[in-house]
Amino acid sequence: MSSVLKVSDVCKTFTQGDQEVKAVDGSSMTVDKGEFVSITGKSGSGKSTLLGLLGALDYPTSGSIDIDGQDITKLSERKLTNYRRQKVGFVFQNYNLVPNLSALENVMLPMEFAGTPKKERTKKAEELLRSVGIEADKQHRRPNKMSGGEQQRVSVARALANNPKIILADEPTGNLDSENGQKVFDLLHGLTRNHETTVVVVTHDLDIAGKTDRTYNLKDGKIKQR
Amino acid sequence: MNSISRGLRNAFRNPTRTISIVLILALSIGLIIAMLAARQAVDAKIQNVKGSVGNTVSISPAGVRGFEGGGTALTDAQLAKVSDLAHVTGVTETLNDRLTTSTTNLQSGINPGELGMRRSGQTGVGTPPSLNENSDGSNSGTNQQTFTMPVEITGVSDASDASTFGGSKVTWKSGAAFDASKDENVAVVGTKIASKNNLSVGSTFTAYDTSIKVVGIYDAGTDFANNGVFVPLATLQKLSDQSGQITSATATVDSLDNLSGVTSEIKSTLGSSADVTSSQDTANQLVQPLESVKSIALFSLIGAAIAGAVIILLTMLMIVRERRREIGVMKAIGASKATIIRQFVAESVTLMVLGLVVGLGLGVLAATPLTNMLVDNSTSSSSSQGASGPGQGGSGFRLGGLRIARTAARESNENVQASVGIDTIGYGLLAALLIAAIGSAVPAYFITTIKPAEAMRNE
Numbered sequence: 001m002s003s004v005l006k007v008s009d010v011c012k013t014f015t016q017g018d019q020e021v022k023a024v025d026g027s028s029m030t031v032d033k034g035e036f037v038s039i040t041g042k043s044g045s046g047k048s049t050l051l052g053l054l055g056a057l058d059y060p061t062s063g064s065i066d067i068d069g070q071d072i073t074k075l076s077e078r079k080l081t082n083y084r085r086q087k088v089g090f091v092f093q094n095y096n097l098v099p100n101l102s103a104l105e106n107v108m109l110p111m112e113f114a115g116t117p118k119k120e121r122t123k124k125a126e127e128l129l130r131s132v133g134i135e136a137d138k139q140h141r142r143p144n145k146m147s148g149g150e151q152q153r154v155s156v157a158r159a160l161a162n163n164p165k166i167i168l169a170d171e172p173t174g175n176l177d178s179e180n181g182q183k184v185f186d187l188l189h190g191l192t193r194n195h196e197t198t199v200v201v202v203t204h205d206l207d208i209a210g211k212t213d214r215t216y217n218l219k220d221g222k223i224k225q226r
Numbered sequence: 227m228n229s230i231s232r233g234l235r236n237a238f239r240n241p242t243r244t245i246s247i248v249l250i251l252a253l254s255i256g257l258i259i260a261m262l263a264a265r266q267a268v269d270a271k272i273q274n275v276k277g278s279v280g281n282t283v284s285i286s287p288a289g290v291r292g293f294e295g296g297g298t299a300l301t302d303a304q305l306a307k308v309s310d311l312a313h314v315t316g317v318t319e320t321l322n323d324r325l326t327t328s329t330t331n332l333q334s335g336i337n338p339g340e341l342g343m344r345r346s347g348q349t350g351v352g353t354p355p356s357l358n359e360n361s362d363g364s365n366s367g368t369n370q371q372t373f374t375m376p377v378e379i380t381g382v383s384d385a386s387d388a389s390t391f392g393g394s395k396v397t398w399k400s401g402a403a404f405d406a407s408k409d410e411n412v413a414v415v416g417t418k419i420a421s422k423n424n425l426s427v428g429s430t431f432t433a434y435d436t437s438i439k440v441v442g443i444y445d446a447g448t449d450f451a452n453n454g455v456f457v458p459l460a461t462l463q464k465l466s467d468q469s470g471q472i473t474s475a476t477a478t479v480d481s482l483d484n485l486s487g488v489t490s491e492i493k494s495t496l497g498s499s500a501d502v503t504s505s506q507d508t509a510n511q512l513v514q515p516l517e518s519v520k521s522i523a524l525f526s527l528i529g530a531a532i533a534g535a536v537i538i539l540l541t542m543l544m545i546v547r548e549r550r551r552e553i554g555v556m557k558a559i560g561a562s563k564a565t566i567i568r569q570f571v572a573e574s575v576t577l578m579v580l581g582l583v584v585g586l587g588l589g590v591l592a593a594t595p596l597t598n599m600l601v602d603n604s605t606s607s608s609s610s611q612g613a614s615g616p617g618q619g620g621s622g623f624r625l626g627g628l629r630i631a632r633t634a635a636r637e638s639n640e641n642v643q644a645s646v647g648i649d650t651i652g653y654g655l656l657a658a659l660l661i662a663a664i665g666s667a668v669p670a671y672f673i674t675t676i677k678p679a680e681a682m683r684n685e
Binding site: 048051052055056057058078081082084085086089090092096098099100101105108109110112113114158162170 | 227228232235236239551552554555556557558559560561562565677678679681682
């Protein structure tokens with residue numbers, strides 16, 4: 001199986017007052033296409049920081065991140081925007097849906113940024129929402145009229161909008177009860193199996209981590225495969 | 227939906243806040259529009275006053291104001307020098323005199339009244355009033371009507387312009403003006419004195435033991451002006467034994483550009499024997515309250531514009547700060563900075579346009595009352611200052627163009643009508659867009675500094 005993601009000796013340092021804090025300290029990892037990978041670790045271990053680096057939300061202090069054969073640490077800001085638009089999809093712990101847009105409009109948003117025509121993006125958003133279990137009667141609801149599980153499924157649909165190669169999920173079940181958490185997990189798991197989409201999920205839930213193809217553990221900024 | 231329509235929709239995301247911001251912006255924009263309208267109206271009036279007073283220079287003997295003060299009359303010879311100056315297109319001369327019961331059979335058309343009785347003792351004209359004495363020796367304070375108002379007679383060297391007889395509103399009731407170049411014993415009189423003495427065109431009256439024929443009766447709109455008697459200058463000089471003497475003159479200059487220079491030359495020619503006043507000086511002095519209003523309007527306009535910009539700036543900063551994570555999420559899912567900035571600018575422009583619509587209504591409603599209030603305050607403040615100054619509150623003595631200028635200016639000050647036209651709305655719109663642009667610029671900068679990693683922040 002070919003690797004879609006290769007992280008080599010990545011460091012991320014923050015300055016807090018007079019002190020330098022190494023959130024990620026020389027981490028390296030590889031993820032294959034269609035693989036479901038989890039990153040575990042205690043709170044403050046640097047999991048979310050690493051996920052942000054993989055999603056080009058921030059630049060690493062050193063090291064390289066190759067995604068689909070391209071080192072994203074060398075890309076300009078403009079190219080990084082395109083990378084985020086085309087290659088990755090994000091699922092956040094707090095769902096992060098735009099509150100005054102409906103579920104459908106939220107899913108259409110990444111497609112609008114990618115320049116997809118309105119008719120096409122409406123049709124695709126409806127399909128995606130149906131595929132995650134949000135039927136037509138709920139597609140025009142605003143996030144505050146939906147349950148946490150529903151919001152997270154909308155968030156997954158939004159992440160899939162531009163057919164990304166990688167889905168990066170930050171504690172996707174963290175705010176959900178076990179039933180809804182399982183649904184979202186199954187959804188992400190299904191993506192890897194049915195669409196060969198690579199999923200990297202950050203979690204502190206060892207049950208979930210145990211069900212993924214590969215698990216990395218992050219401790220004090222250093223990563224190890226379990 | 228695109229970034230523009232999202233921005234438009236976001237403007238209504240918090241209705242209570244939107245209403246508050248729109249109302250505050252509307253007040254600011256309303257004030258801008260009202261002040262723009264006030265400034266335009268006042269400016270138009272200033273130009274109107276300056277234009278209406280013409281290019282004239284008033285000349286009077288030094289120390290004279292009306293029939294008060296002393297001084298020596300000017301002479302034909304002195305004014306001939308003025309006529310010869312470059313850029314002077316003409317000089318009209320007048321001679322004033324007062325007719326009393328011993329020099330005319332005319333009776334004044336104006337009753338002395340309380341004011342006339344009080345002043346008769348000060349001017350020495352007629353018999354001073356006496357007070358009724360009560361049996362206990364105290365005064366009752368009632369005047370005996372033994373005093374009659376004097377009749378003012380004016381000799382003019384040019385009667386072709388009706389304004390000579392009392393301002394721009396003079397109309398002929400019957401007859402017409404005389405030929406002022408001749409020394410015929412003819413006169414035009416005002417309706418008030420004509421009515422009092424049963425005069426009509428063709429009838430005569432006596433002055434300086436000479437019979438003078440009425441050739442015209444005019445109406446100048448006020449009792450005072452309609453109590454005048456006008457004769458050719460040469461006639462009055464001859465009858466009153468004031469040959470070659472002049473009590474006031476008005477020099478007309480060929481253009482406004484030369485007015486200041488000619489005024490200086492006249493002053494230099496006549497020296498200390500004459501008081502020389504340019505009509506523009508007078509107009510400038512009289513429109514001073516309007517100039518103050520113009521300045522106040524400008525400062526208010528600038529203040530309102532700055533306030534509007536600050537309001538929208540702070541509002542947008544607050545909104546951007548509130549939506550940091552949302553901006554981060556949008557960046558994380560592929561939005562460019564330009565897309566996000568466009569969305570926020572659309573939101574700020576929507577708020578401004580709403581403010582403009584409401585503010586326009588407020589501006590239209592407030593323009594005239596605000597302008598009138600400013601003009602009234604400035605004019606009354608200026609009048610009260612002027613009345614206490616030296617040489618003010620003059621009598622009915624004519625100072626040619628100067629008097630016309632004062633009348634025109636006073637009338638103009640009283641009739642400033644502010645209206646909100648298309649150009650004012652256009653300027654208001656421009657100001658609103660400028661305010662929105664300034665108000666959005668700083669928030670736009672902050673948007674560029676927000677990192678997409680903000681989306682990962684768990685609050």
